[in-house]
Amino acid sequence: MSSATHRISFRRLAMALVVALAVTGGGLFAYQAWASNQADPAPDPWFAAYVDVTATPSYEFEAATKESGKEVMLSFIVAAKNDGCTPTWGTAYTMDEAAVSLDLDRRIARLQQQGGDVAVSFGGLLNNELSTTCTDSSQLVNAYDSVLDRYASTTIDLDIEGRNLSDTAAGERRAAAMATLQQARRSAGDDLAVWLTLPAATFGLTEEGTTAVTQMLDAGVDLAGVNIMTMNFGQSLADGETSGAASIRSLQETHRQLGVLYDLAGIELTDGTIWTKLGATPMIGQNDIEDEVFTVKDAVALNEFALEEGIGRMSMWSLNRDITCGPNYADVTRVSDACSGVAQGDLFFADVLAEGFDGKVASSAKTITTEEPTDPSDLVDDPATSPYAVWQEDASYLAGTKTVWHRNVYQAKWWTRGDLPDNPVLNSWETPWTLVGPVLEGETPITMPTLPAGTYPGWDGASIYEEGDRVLFSGVPYEAKWWNQGDSPAAFSSDPDGTPWIPLTTEEIAALATGGATGEESNLATAEAQG
Structure with a gap:
């Protein structure tokens, strides 16, 4: 029997009140949970691999013996085919049906008894995410809430892709529902972390992805973070680039974009905090694209980078696939739901990717984002302590030229004049500047060689x-x-x-x-x- 029947009083009443206020107010409320002047310490980064609940053979996540399998991301809750506001597992089972046919409730309870935990992922590529089909705001909020209650989850993962991502109206409904649900739960003293899981290329989020983030921030959702699918890079993959290197490049670009999106939303966060709001989810082994393979070596590289930068979350698709294919599986280039398609030996991708990610899903859900205003003095550039000349609006910069601006070193990608090095653009090709890194303590100006006099004649209009x-x-x-x-x-x-x-x-x-x-x-x- 669902635990929802025992948690209906204060929080449900608060939620109903919030929905009513949002409707009568004629728009979305702006719940600013980050109003405090002091940021809470960042939670320990956590690892939770995805488990496809409806895949055959069924994956026994409840029997996990290693720490890397103790926290799982159950997927995917989607809308029922005959009722757009009814949550189901992959359209195959309602929650009640899954409790009987898959024994899902009991298996989750067993995992939780052993110190593990679950979070629930909504959406995916193949079916309709609830906000795509459920247009009644109250029913939509109640649908999400019923899933969280049923599985005692404090984290929502919104895997938004395909038509669910391109539907702008659905995105606005989704953001409004998350804001309502989060405010109601926090008002009742409960935790709720909201993660967006989005497709990404090596240049970062797509335009639809940045729109999804903006919708959440505009609605007042305190986003726990953006988890990018470091997979299916296709044409954005450079010649000879490994899947691990492409994943790292994608994270770097998404980090820059996420910083811009928070700036545009008027929320000041440090680069370090932005890293804690990033997650990575590779598709282990053979990818849907035949030429793309994510190897154990790629997993090591991605894990090392993630720990160095301090990203908040690591996942993978999926625990169902974390095993070498057997000898009867003839074509390993064809993606399987039950094996990786690469020779793993005695290693498991989950163990490699989870290394150093010792946090818990439930603990991270307690974090409330707080603004971190920049001290204006930190942006003042001193020529005496800058390795390169401080940027000037009326100066011309050749391709390859380095300059200093707001205590960072930038390098020109092409000739430029008057373009701010830190101009907040979402796509890297919109700016002529590449951020190299911060000015280091103790640096002094580097002597710049100049062309010898008379190297070339001056331009003459008659020549x-x-x-x-x-x-x-x-x-x-x-x-x-x-x-x-x-x-x-x-x-x-x-x-x-x-x-x-x-x-x-x-x-x-x-x-x-x-x-x-x-x-x-x-x-x-x-x-x-x-x-």
Whole structure:
């Protein structure tokens, strides 16, 4: 029998009141749980692998003997086919039916008796997440709440992908429901962590993914974090890049995006806190894309990076698959629900990925996000303690040039002028700058070599220039891309593709200034006109 029948008084009453206020107020409330001026200590990072509840053969998560299997993410709760507001396991079982056919309630209770715990994941790729089909706000909140009550879970994982992610109206309903549910539970003294699990490429979240995060923050949801699916990278995977390296790159870009999204929401958080709000979920072994394989070596690399940066959560898809395929499984490039498709030997992906993730799902659910305002003095740049020149709005920067801004070092990806290095853009291709890292304590200015006098003649509007000719214009060396006469290099700033001139990179300038030096040495050189 569900525990929901014993928890209906104060919290249910509070929830009904919150729903009523949201409806009569004509919009979503903004529950700002982060109003405190002091942030709570970050919870210990935790590991909970996904278990496909309805897969055959059934995975016996309740029989876990190792710590890496004691905390599980049960998946997926979705809407019933004949009732958009009724939660089911994969449309195959209602919760009552799962209790009988799968003995699910008893198995969860057994795991919890042994010190383990469960969280529940809603959505997935194949079926309708509740918010996609349930349009009544009260029924929707009650549907989510009934699942949490049934399985005594303090964490909701929203695995939103496919049509569930592209449906903007569903996203707004989902965010409103999470805000209502979270406020009601916290008002009643209960914990509720809300995680978004979203697809990602090596460039980070897609536009639909960043929209989903924004919807949650705008609704006032205190997001525990964003867990990205480090899988199915497809065309965003670089030539020769391993799945582990691609996963790391995806986390780095999502970290930058998440920082921007919180900034845009008016919530100041440190980089370290943003890392605690990130999770990673690789698909172990053979991926859906035939050429993508996540090996044990990839798992080691991802785990080491995650621990170094301090991400808050590690998961994987799935415990059902964490075993070498048997000899009767002929085609290991075809994804199986019951084995990984790679030779694991005596190792288990769960053990490798869980190393160092010693926290508990329930403990992390107690965390309330608090703002961490930046001290304005931390953003003041001192030329005397900066390795590179401090960024200036009216200066021109060649590709490869490094500059200092707000105590960080940035490097130009292409010629730029007037573009703020820390301009909050969601996609890395929208900015000409790459963040290299912070200015280190004790640094002093690096001496910059300059071009020897007379290296190139000054540009002359009457002269004819052939492809490959080089000139100096306003102190910056340019090279002709094609024959031209009377075309000023100044046009490059407004029409870089249409002008026949292109500025040399700092690497090219360094080679000239140092008599042929390249590589790392080129980072010490720049044009005279940079500042």
